[in-house]
Amino acid sequence: MNAVEHQGADAPSHPDSRPAEQGIVISRGLRVYLRTMTPADLRHLSGWVDDPFLERMVGSEFLHSYKHVWDKSPAFYEAVLNDPTQVALMIEACHGWTKPVGVVRLFNIHLLEGYAFLETIITDMRAMKRGFGIEAAKLIAYYGMDVLGLRRLEAKVYEYNVLSMNSLRRNGFRQEGVLRQAGYDGERYWDLVIFGILRDEIEAVRRRDKVYLPLDPSEGNGRESS
Amino acid sequence: MSAAAIGKPEVGLEGLTRLRLAGPLTAATAPQFRARVRNVVQRGHARVMVDLQAVTGLDAAGIAALLDARRALLAQAGGTLVLRTNAIVCRALKDSGTIAAFALSHGSGM
Numbered sequence A: 001m002n003a004v005e006h007q008g009a010d011a012p013s014h015p016d017s018r019p020a021e022q023g024i025v026i027s028r029g030l031r032v033y034l035r036t037m038t039p040a041d042l043r044h045l046s047g048w049v050d051d052p053f054l055e056r057m058v059g060s061e062f063l064h065s066y067k068h069v070w071d072k073s074p075a076f077y078e079a080v081l082n083d084p085t086q087v088a089l090m091i092e093a094c095h096g097w098t099k100p101v102g103v104v105r106l107f108n109i110h111l112l113e114g115y116a117f118l119e120t121i122i123t124d125m126r127a128m129k130r131g132f133g134i135e136a137a138k139l140i141a142y143y144g145m146d147v148l149g150l151r152r153l154e155a156k157v158y159e160y161n162v163l164s165m166n167s168l169r170r171n172g173f174r175q176e177g178v179l180r181q182a183g184y185d186g187e188r189y190w191d192l193v194i195f196g197i198l199r200d201e202i203e204a205v206r207r208r209d210k211v212y213l214p215l216d217p218s219e220g221n222g223r224e225s226s
Numbered sequence B: 001m002s003a004a005a006i007g008k009p010e011v012g013l014e015g016l017t018r019l020r021l022a023g024p025l026t027a028a029t030a031p032q033f034r035a036r037v038r039n040v041v042q043r044g045h046a047r048v049m050v051d052l053q054a055v056t057g058l059d060a061a062g063i064a065a066l067l068d069a070r071r072a073l074l075a076q077a078g079g080t081l082v083l084r085t086n087a088i089v090c091r092a093l094k095d096s097g098t099i100a101a102f103a104l105s106h107g108s109g110m
Helices: A039-048 A052-057 A061-069 A075-081 A132-146 A162-170 A199-208 B030-042 B060-074 B087-095
Strands: A025-028 A032-036 A087-093 A102-110 A115-122 A152-158 A174-184 A189-198 B017-025 B047-058 B080-084 B103-105
Touching: A025 A132, A032 A132, A039 A061, A039 A075, A052 A061, A061 A102, A061 A115, A087 A132, A102 A132, A115 A132, A132 A162, A132 A199, A152 A162, A152 A174, A162 A174, A162 A189, A189 A199, B017 B030, B017 B060, B030 B060, B047 B060, B047 B087, B060 B080, B060 B087
Parallel strands: A115 A152, B017 B047, B047 B080, B080 B103
Antiparallel strands: A025 A032, A032 A087, A087 A102, A102 A115, A152 A189, A174 A189
């Protein structure tokens, strides 16, 4: 194949006006917005991975990996950024907070099969029970469906994490089963409760919450306008 | 680097329209690429080579954009999508389990 015309690359355009070092806003809700990770976020992660409450309630492989596999190395940032099986986004409160309130991610993404797993971590105790986690999960679910083309999301919750189970139910997830004594907290075994949601159920949630319309593509949603 | 540079389409002798990308193709930059592919399709180009040799990172959102481009082009009469890859791109496509979905070119391109 030979070029008959050569033109230089276009100047890149940013999805939003924020400096890249602050992260790119991917999705925006009423209470929170989701942005891409930046290298500076590692200092937040460094604090979160040492929180025993988070460890017990979430048992996040993401945080566990940062602490124990990557030994809090700065290289973790690039590894996450270039991992094609996960999308990790920082949760920022729209008002009243000066630092991220958590992280939400889709992982074990299977693009061809159309499914992935969801993990939502609200790290600031003051930010809990304010609907931040519910909205963050909702936004990334829409992102997974609209941008990644996913048709099913799955989440696992420790049986004692009632707050997370209620949050998933409020977002339309259904309990699909129980993995008996599949979790271990260092002292005893606990059941893991499996939740799932399908594309049409996510759409039903979006119709119910009319404020969550697809973002303009320029803000990162990628959904084509009709 | 947070932005992808996307070159203007070039039409080669074999009728393949080439789109060249440089930098990361990720959640932050994939919308630009999607818009460019839509534009190419709207202009009637159905046979496209996406040159990813200068791409420095590829995440799930970037791969999803490539899969959507493939779907859009294959839906056109005589449509095809060829990816010109580098090691980073190949690794990401393998890790995501999507490499078999694409026609790949490792050659010098146009």
